Amino acid sequence: MLTMAQPGDDELLSAAVEAARRGRAEGGIPIGAVLAVDGRVLATGWNKRVQLGSAIRHGETDCLENAGRLPASVYARATMVTTLSPCDMCTGAILLYRIPRVVIGENRTFLGGEDLLRSRGVEVVVLDDDRCTGLMRDFIAEQPSLWNEDIGVEG
């Protein structure tokens, strides 16, 4: 399976980083995502735990929600681009909709369900992007308990 970055991945990740920054500017958790279809951004999302008091609006799920109801044939041509390795819930959402490719900004801060995605045939690309790592490092230093809440950990 090809697991290398493709032309356009950097630009899509930049859009996800922009979404993460917007979330942080709103007082939220700086994780952003875009759903790209045929190389173009179809929808953008960012974590809205703080903004909406939401337990399920992570970057990826917010992006899927903003994309609306789509036929399976569209998901089949999609790439989920996210600034941070997807948690169990977002991993499951990607699997539910059979999205075949996931581009991840970084997995140093948090390693999600990448192995499960690969075991189910999803192509996973990790770009190890300094902007993504920096956003999470600064956020966790400022609000460690909010971060723990978002990944289901006490404290």
Added chain:
Amino acid sequence: MLTMAQPGDDELLSAAVEAARRGRAEGGIPIGAVLAVDGRVLATGWNKRVQLGSAIRHGETDCLENAGRLPASVYARATMVTTLSPCDMCTGAILLYRIPRVVIGENRTFLGGEDLLRSRGVEVVVLDDDRCTGLMRDFIAEQPSLWNEDIGVEG
């Protein structure tokens, strides 16, 4: 691991069935869920794909959303009760929040991530309830393409 029904499970499932019926009465997909903590219903949810045009509001995730932001210590005492075996996304949401017990109405219509839940230490109880099976049988006979959309399948 104990994987037997406990006193109170039937009553909790009845609340989830009631939620599923309410969703169907709204024109939606008849899958409902309740989040029980210390044996009492903390939150109720049902699939809102049709009602909200939502790609992520399944029974279980809608229930988690309605429960709001909770500390990990509450999820640790919770049971997710759902009328239908949880899809990959809802399986992942249960794992994210480390909910230790899942009670499932039926898994004849659809078998979700039960093995993954068990492999991560979650207790899974399947009640094989005729009300749940009947709701889905009637719904799928009436709207097969809507059901396929909800599980990410074309058609």
